[in-house]
Amino acid sequence: MKRNFFVPLTPRGLSNISPPPPWHYAGDFLVIDFWARPDAVASLLPAELQEDTKAEGHAQAYFIDWQFTGEHDELLNPARYQYREFFILVDALFDGKPVAFCPYIFVDNDAAIARGLAQGFPKRLGSVFQTRTFSAKGPAATKLAAGSRFGASASTNGQRIAKGIVTLEKPVTDPAALGSRPTINMRHFPRLAAGQWERPAVHELVESIMDNFTVADAWMGKGELTLPECENEEISDLSPVRCGNGYRMCVSYSVTDLKTLVDHSVK
Numbered sequence: 001m002k003r004n005f006f007v008p009l010t011p012r013g014l015s016n017i018s019p020p021p022p023w024h025y026a027g028d029f030l031v032i033d034f035w036a037r038p039d040a041v042a043s044l045l046p047a048e049l050q051e052d053t054k055a056e057g058h059a060q061a062y063f064i065d066w067q068f069t070g071e072h073d074e075l076l077n078p079a080r081y082q083y084r085e086f087f088i089l090v091d092a093l094f095d096g097k098p099v100a101f102c103p104y105i106f107v108d109n110d111a112a113i114a115r116g117l118a119q120g121f122p123k124r125l126g127s128v129f130q131t132r133t134f135s136a137k138g139p140a141a142t143k144l145a146a147g148s149r150f151g152a153s154a155s156t157n158g159q160r161i162a163k164g165i166v167t168l169e170k171p172v173t174d175p176a177a178l179g180s181r182p183t184i185n186m187r188h189f190p191r192l193a194a195g196q197w198e199r200p201a202v203h204e205l206v207e208s209i210m211d212n213f214t215v216a217d218a219w220m221g222k223g224e225l226t227l228p229e230c231e232n233e234e235i236s237d238l239s240p241v242r243c244g245n246g247y248r249m250c251v252s253y254s255v256t257d258l259k260t261l262v263d264h265s266v267k
Helices: 038-042 110-119
Strands: 023-035 058-069 082-094 097-107 123-125 127-130 149-156 159-171 183-189 202-208 211-226 242-255 258-263
Touching: 023 159, 023 211, 038 082, 058 110, 058 127, 058 149, 058 159, 082 110, 082 127, 082 183, 097 110, 097 127, 110 123, 110 183, 159 242
Parallel strands: 097 123, 097 183
Antiparallel strands: 023 058, 023 242, 058 082, 082 097, 127 149, 149 159, 159 211, 183 202, 202 258, 211 242
């Protein structure tokens, strides 16, 4: 049986850019709460979403060091299935219910870009790094302890687009207290045929589904974030007016499904 899910479509499916679902993820997260100008957040929302005025421009920045596997020990091929990622989620409403929308996301791996586009994440190529911790303690292994600092940065096309620092203060005793809005994306794939550029083949508002979501070693503290102004980039329009909490944690989950909320695809 062919195992083709992505291109290239080949006889055995081994050359596919990424294997078919289920997809399993584990990663180290740095997360920073911040508030941007509410009008800048509202300008990024698709028509199906509404501004969450109570949120006052609240958003979150995520820096993640990922490891991925499918069903065939893909994690044993780290060159292909380890990657780093940076993205922003902004608060919004869908039918009056709180959600989070992803307007920007950058990743350093083509397989991750493909999976993300299938999910509706607007992934672009970038370079992302963050401070690591190790079980062998020493000056180069930042400890999970009060006062420890974790840094992160992201760049694309030779330009720094984000820098974050989280200074740990205390462990998160109840991971449920971290809270999470459903993540909403726009799956979009255009038509190139002349005269049909404004009639996308795929245009769907979707909700991400994450199974077996697990959080471990969660700490919180002070978050700092800057989004420098760059040539031909608009992410700095979300430059923080102020920053809030920062978090460092380990997360794992699986992806096997996607929920379509609104489908405007042209048949």
